[in-house]
Amino acid sequence: MLKQEHIETSVFSNSTELAKAGAERFAELARTAITTHGQFSVALSGGSTPRAMYGRLAKSPLKDAIDWTRVHVFWSDERYVPLDDTDSCYLLARETLFDHVPIPANNIHPMANVNLSPEEAAWEHAKTLRTFFGSSLPRFDLILLGMGPDGHTASLFPGSPQVKATTDDLVVAVYNSPKPPPTRLSFTYRVINNAANVLLLVAGVDKAATLSEVLQGPVDQVKLPVQGIQPIDGKAIWLLDEAAARELDL
Ligand code: 6PG
Numbered sequence: 001m002l003k004q005e006h007i008e009t010s011v012f013s014n015s016t017e018l019a020k021a022g023a024e025r026f027a028e029l030a031r032t033a034i035t036t037h038g039q040f041s042v043a044l045s046g047g048s049t050p051r052a053m054y055g056r057l058a059k060s061p062l063k064d065a066i067d068w069t070r071v072h073v074f075w076s077d078e079r080y081v082p083l084d085d086t087d088s089c090y091l092l093a094r095e096t097l098f099d100h101v102p103i104p105a106n107n108i109h110p111m112a113n114v115n116l117s118p119e120e121a122a123w124e125h126a127k128t129l130r131t132f133f134g135s136s137l138p139r140f141d142l143i144l145l146g147m148g149p150d151g152h153t154a155s156l157f158p159g160s161p162q163v164k165a166t167t168d169d170l171v172v173a174v175y176n177s178p179k180p181p182p183t184r185l186s187f188t189y190r191v192i193n194n195a196a197n198v199l200l201l202v203a204g205v206d207k208a209a210t211l212s213e214v215l216q217g218p219v220d221q222v223k224l225p226v227q228g229i230q231p232i233d234g235k236a237i238w239l240l241d242e243a244a245a246r247e248l249d250l
Contacts, residue, residue, distance in 0.1 A: 001216060006231055009215070009238040011245045015203040018241045019052030022201050025237065026053070026142065027062045029197055033141040034070045040141050041132070043074040043187065045154065046089035047146040049201045051096055058100035068103040072132065076143050076192065077154040078111035080118050080173075080183035087181050111171070111185045118173030122185050126170040129191070138170065140195040143187070147202045148179060151210050151224035155186035162188065163225045189221075189228045196234045200226070203241040211240070212247035 012018040026042070033040040044050065056062060079087045090110040098108060109128055113121040129138045145153045155174045156163050162172050170191050174184040192198060202211055214224050215238070221228035229236055240248075 002214075002219060002227060003230065006234065007215075007236050007238065009240065009248075009250065011240045011242055011248075011250065013242055015049070015052065015241050015243075018201060018203050018239055019049075019056055022050070022053040022144075022199065022239050023056035023062050025199060025239070026057060026144075027065050029142050029199075030066045030071060033196075034067055039070045039072060040066075041072045041074070041138075042142040043076040043140050043144065043195075044089065044093050045076050045144045045146050045201075046079065046092070047148075049146045049203050050144060051092060053201065054093060054096040058097050063101050066101075068101045069107070071103055072107045072109065073098075073103070074109045074129070074140070075111055076145055077174075077184055077186040078113075079181045080113055080121070080185060081181055082114070083110055083112070113185070118175070118183055118185065122169070122171040122173045125185065129170050137194050138191055140191075140197075142197045142199060143192050143195040145192070145198060145200045145226070145229065147200060147207060147211070147214070147226045149206050149210055150178065151214055151226050152179065153200070153226040153229060154192065155184035156189070156225040156228070158223055158225060160225075162186065163222050163228060166190070193228075193230055193232050194234070195231055198229055198231055198234065198236045200229070200236065200238050202238065202244045205243040205246065207244045208247045211244050215248060 030040040083090045
């Protein structure tokens with residue numbers, strides 16, 4: 001079972017309340033980071049769950065509660081598609097959040113891939129991370145993640161090379177993803193587990209059985225990659241809706 005000392009779990013009545021709670025936590029962590037060290041570094045996730053959360057952040061009062069000029073946005077994974085493609089995680093965040101808040105364009109750091117192979121794009125983004133953080137191992141204030149029904153997170157999928165072996169890489173190219181599109185870029189566990197906070201949003205009855213295995217069953221990150229999310233000196237904050245949490249013994 002996952003070590004509980006670095007895990008916080010909260011359950012909300014439905015996905016709307018979950019999105020509200022996620023947005024409020026994002027704002028709280030942003031204010032704390034900006035007060036403490038002058039900026040808030042956050043990596044957003046892909047998928048549909050964060051959409052409602054971004055929408056909450058884009059509206060008052062939360063929109064006005066954050067100094068967006070101090071917020072720097074990255075992604076924990078991205079699909080290897082043009083940034084204006086409907087599959088792009090960047091496009092989702094731009095349309096639902098960045099177009100509505102005063103965040104400087106230079107503070108947004110997408111995983112660019114134009115005229116780059118997946119490996120070159122991963123390498124280039126790792127350089128961007130090292131330059132921004134001024135260190136070989138970035139420490140994000142917050143990394144936002146989701147979980148798929150198969151227990152994947154970011155673009156770390158069951159049985160994939162990225163979950164079978166440790167690596168010094170920060171960002172990797174992922175092929176033959178079982179969740180389309182097939183080619184992606186993803187943070188590795190090395191980056192994710194060095195974050196101060198990892199916020200995992202999980203909603204929906206289709207994830208209930210897997211979530212019960214993940215949080216209360218034996219640890220096997222090859223089978224359930226999200227179990228590999230164990231921040232070394234940080235906190236894993238699980239925000240769930242009742243549907244996803246219905247098989248948990250809480
Ligand atoms: C992606 C995400 C992926 C996502 C989960 C949950 O690229 O799709 O990185 O890991 O977070 O699959 O997706 P939903 O939020 O859509 O259920």
